[in-house]
Amino acid sequence: MLKRYTLKNGIPLFVVESASAPVVSIQAWVARGSTHESAKLAGISHFLEHALFKGTKKRKVGEIALEIERCGGEVNAFTSFEETVYYATLASRYFEEGFDVITDAVQNPSFDAREMEREKEVILEEIKRAHDSATKTVFMNLWALAFSGTQYGRPVLGYDSTVSKINAKSLRQYHHDNYHTGSVSLFVVGDVDADKVFDLAQKKMARMRKPKSKPLVPKFHLPKLPTIPVSTASRDIKECHAYVGFRTPAISDSLIPALDLFCSAIGQGESSRMYQKLVKTDRIALDADMGLVATNSCGIATIGLSTAPEKLYDATRAAYDVLEEVAREGAKPEEIDRVKSAMESEIIYGKQTVEGYAKRLGYYHRHFGDPEFEKRYLDMIMGVKAEDLQTALKIVTREKPVISLVHPQGFELDKKKLVGLYQRPKVNPVTKSDTGIACEKEAGITFITKRSSELPVRSLRLIFLGGGSREEEKDNLGISNLFQSLWTSGTKSYSSLDLAHTLESLGASISSFAGKNTCGLSVDFLTKHWHRVKPLLEEVLLEPTFPQEELDTERELTLREILSQRDYPSTVCQLNFLQTLYGDHPYGRSHLGTEETVKSFTRETLSAWYREYVHRGRLVVSTVGDFSHEEWVAELREMCKHLPVSGKESKSLIPVRRPNQLQVITAEKQPLFQSHVLIGFLGARLDDEERFALRVLSSCLAGQGGRLFLELRDKLSLAYTVAPMNSESIEAGAFAFYIGCSPEKLERAITGIRNEIDKILTKPLGAKELERAKQYLVGRFELDMQRNSAQAMLFGLDEIYGIGYDHALRYPAKIRAVTAKGVQAAAQKFLTPETAVLSVVHPTPIDEAFVRRAWDQKGPGTSANRPRKGLAELSA
Missing domain, CATH: 3.30.830.10 (Metalloenzyme, LuxS/M16 peptidase-like)
Known part of the structure; x- marks a missing residue:
């Protein structure tokens, strides 16, 4: 239950008492971000985020992080367009120490001139790192195009030219003007006494200065788009990364819930229409999705594509075809119901960690004026109808899109052709706990259970020893990776799409994994949905079919991933390191395998791998959640008895030869x-x-x-x-x-x-x-x-x-x-x-x-x- 307080100086404080774990998250939300900066000081909000950890009047450089880490916690911060957030998460027995650190940092930074110059070098490195990333570059360029000439068109990090001119004096002035009782809100979630938190906050925040003027509201004017703007950048990569964006109203607009639901229903998750058409059916993209980012002044709905250069135009056209299809026929009831159920379960899952819970409260307070607005927003989502989605699509796509692309070096982009693919769709609306751990061993299977009744959820893991990459030979490198990608792709009764649709409608998940040494299944669901999840899990566990169509798709995706894994310099660095360190040992190989081996895999080889390693011989079934131990283990035992008694033994230990020279x-x-x-x-x-x-x-x-x-x-x-x-x-x-x-x-x-x-x-x-x-x-x-x-x-x-x-x-x-x-x-x-x-x-x-x-x-x-x-x- 959320408890609300207001300090004597007007600062709002929100506390949630939760004894589910002996931890606490302390967060200070400052209603100032990059959109509150002048163009000359672009990046100063983010710079200030760094500066506040570089010492205060009573804490030297490094002591802020040291104190929190000494208490077994973590301290961090982030800056966005409209807020800067400072937070610490630590054991609740150290709550007072953590609260003192956060409130001291926010109020009393020292801004040592020498330290600020050093930190400036670090931030310039961060800016370079962002430009090295193709995915970050394509997103920054999208916002720069969509909102050119406005504060939302500038990157939160700022530019080399502006950050280079920021110094201790300008930071001190910006902090003085913007960090005060009118811009700060406090959030505490965890194993604490709310009234004691309030008393401590009164004491620690008593000296915070009041604002000298009215709250700062950045002026914003939406720029006109005379043509469809396109931004391009080239990198030493193998894939094209593209965003097509449609500008939307601000987050408070009544259109946003329908837009949010539309993007999620049509473009998020493997069962979504966008992913199924472009990735699974047409196989012209490696990834395809939709998303919505809305701020207090504007927003943007995006189509995100990752594709081979030669398939860029086909993927772009196909993505637009999906929009036109929805415009003509509307969204299907099952698409809408799937997302509504997923959003409902997300609220429950989002409260499992104190840090995540506090961030949700802070977000809704900052953008809607009420930390508990999430419930009202969910009600708005639940009230959206199919025709509302079409109306939202019609309104948003009236405007020209903006296109941002990062492509491989040497790729010759035909901008005219790309732009020509995007015409406004002709929309014809259709009127339609217990904390003890128990362990039982029986016939090669180990059942581990821990009851936790704090939330109505269960997490189940079935783990088999073997089936990981260390079991592979030279002629089947990468089979464990392809196996885990396809294990949940189809059964005798369910297609991949059937499984995805059903699970997403329940807010549940069944996924497979394969590491170096093990393989298995991860299952997460709301307790009330077990009776519907169980038959799906039984078929995935006992009767996977590895459909040829899914194999062809995953094989192509894997081959593209093999080609593109060296697009990223940090990945190149790591792959070279591991290969040199481990030599011929399996740990030194890429888990993806090689082009030759991946091309050779068939349904039969995958089925054989499944039979060799998925059996009762070395199986651990581990569950944590809301259940009765005896009844739950009985159900699992009944399910697992249909597995083969034994299979192929995992390899014995393989000695790793230690290097004898540099x-x-x-x-x-x-x-x-x-x-x-x-x-x-x-x-x-x-x-x-x-x-x-x-x-x-x-x-x-x-x-x-x-x-x-x-x-x-x-x-x-x-x-x-x-x-x-x-x-x-x-x-x-x-x-x-x-x-x-x-x-x-x-x-x-x-x-x-x-x-x-x-x-x-x-x-x-x-x-x-x-x-x-x-x-x-x-x-x-x-x-x-x-x-x-x-x-x-x-x-x-x-x-x-x-x-x-x-x-x-x-x-x-x-x-x-x-x-x-x-x-x-x-x-x-x-x-x-x-x-x-x-x-x-x-x-x-x-x-x-x-x-x-x-x-x-x-x-x-x-x-x-x-x-x-x-x-x-x-x-x-």
């Missing part, structure tokens, strides 16, 4: 605004005790309060993104360091990573740093365990990997037992610089010797201020 692999990618670097080592197995120490080490390095962020981003301004990567498996995992930097900073970035590794190896962690890392891991674990789905999967995987279904109950104690010496010993065992693997992706050809020289340099000043001449030449 290995470097480089790649060139054009055009590229950043270099990508991944440096790493073989890591721990799931049964290694050192894995807990490596997790603590990773926690020390990660986050805004971590070593990598503070040293390489805050102090040296080398990158926007720098992070550790730690994975474990039944065989050797991996421990790595990633950094994305401007090409001219490559040498300093590599040397900077090496320096941080050397510090880890030579000096134990400090007591405060160690404690912060452990508190963060335990707190993060508690946050992750909020969802039934996460618990069900974790209990099941831990059991099938042999570390016990109740391992999660022991995990916090294992983490708390880690010592500084234990971390150093684990680092010295796994992080050996002379056997590191260095993967680099750079805009121009780069010499391996250059990378080795950068790695071998030591000391804080070797290259931080004196980049080598060779690097400047490489980056020119």
